[in-house]
Amino acid sequence: MAITSIGETAFTTVETPNLGPQDVLLEVGCVGLCGSDLNTYRGLNPLATLPRIPGHEIGGTIVQYGQDVPVKCAPGAKAIVIPYTACKQCSACRTGRPNACKFNETLGVQRDGGMASQLVVPYDRLILNDQLSLHEQALVEPLSVGFHAVQRGTVTQHDTVVVLGAGMIGVGAVVGALARGARVIVVEISDAKKATLRNLGVQDIINPLTESLSDRVAALTDGHGADVVIEAVGLPETFRSAVDLACFGGRVVYVGYAKSEVSYNTSLFNLKELDIMGSRNATRTDFEAVIDHLQATPGLSQKIISRVFSWDDAAKAFPFWEANRQDIFKVMIDMQGNGHD
Incomplete structure (x- = not known):
């Protein structure tokens, strides 16, 4: 077709x-x-x-x-x-x-x-x-893109990760970060997705249309901000939010891409000494990690x-x-x- x-x-x-x-x-x-x-x-x-x-x-x-x-x-x-x-x-x-x-x-x-x-x-x-079903086979690639973003952010079990956006790529990042033992906070405007996100193991979900994103992340991280922020929306405002929400010495991973130019106050790049990374597609290693996870998670x-x-x-x-x-x-x-x- x-x-x-x-x-x-x-x-x-x-x-x-x-x-x-x-x-x-x-x-x-x-x-x-x-x-x-x-x-x-x-x-x-x-x-x-x-x-x-x-x-x-x-x-x-x-x-x-x-x-x-x-x-x-x-x-x-x-x-x-x-x-x-x-x-x-x-x-x-x-x-x-x-x-x-x-x-x-x-x-x-x-x-x-x-x-x-x-x-x-x-x-x-x-x-x-x-080993995988037909449907699981077709799920490997999109999850792998999220897993690759998690790998780019070198996420560990000691990290608090904020994922901006719970589309499929964001969900891949959520699953990948949870698989590494990280604490995951999801930012998503669709209330209809909350039940599924909780079933995946997410405890904290923020709707930025109904509550202050910065205040809530600060409250959930003792005022420090997130160790890793993964942007999976692709809007100028979420690109800027990723920098704002990251802690001092934190990491920002852009897996979404903005369709228009993004303007920043770049002082936070230096003051926080952020590691800012792009993330594109996925590697064979990411695919294999997803396959292992799907097989281990019926x-x-x-x-x-x-x-x-x-x-x-x-x-x-x-x-x-x-x-x-x-x-x-x-x-x-x-x-x-x-x-x-």
Whole structure:
């Protein structure tokens, strides 16, 4: 299914790409929809051109493989897709950070993605796993982005972490920080998400529309502020709040990105001697950490997945999400079975 124009989708027929010697043909089992897919649908994604087949949160089954692919990638093997490319030549790639490749192209964004019955990908972009369900497979990538932000912030069990925004990437950061034993405070304007956040283990949730964010964080941290602030909203005001809420000697991680310029009073950068970091995509290590966590935490996916559409009903997914944006964590398309609420 392709996004054909702004606010419009359609089922289309495309030719299956030729299978190169290091490629596999994957039968797609389940695809999660990301905020970037929704922005493409809404005409707000500057990285995507239309028409575009969306979807980079992908799990499936190998059905065919090229002549240079290892035998472990045999037909029938279950796999999770790492949807980013890496040029192996830019400064990020050369220093072991291919997730930040200068020339990255992500499936479903700069190139067609996984909302198709079959997909051809290089075998080194797969993680084989036969333990996770189809839905859990498609949950790995978005959680990995949050886990990567937690890794960038070097979060430990001794930290108090403020996560700004409880969209799916923010939830990944919440789950990742909790998995490390940190105390997590979530800032989220949607009251509809509170019950799920508490079920994940979050005790303190702040709605900045109804209470003072700075006062509440100060009260919860004995006046010090947060050891780590992870920004997962992408608004100028939340970019500034991250700096304000961090403690002296604290760390700020930006995983959201603002669509307009952000102005700061930069004195706090120096006075607090903050470590301020960007966070982009995720590494294979992040993917593996999420897989381990999902396998060790039965039932986690059911708490996070808001709605699953069948392949036949895939065209309903974007309108549903757009109409219920404040209530939704994750929308998925099950290519093999039936959808459910």
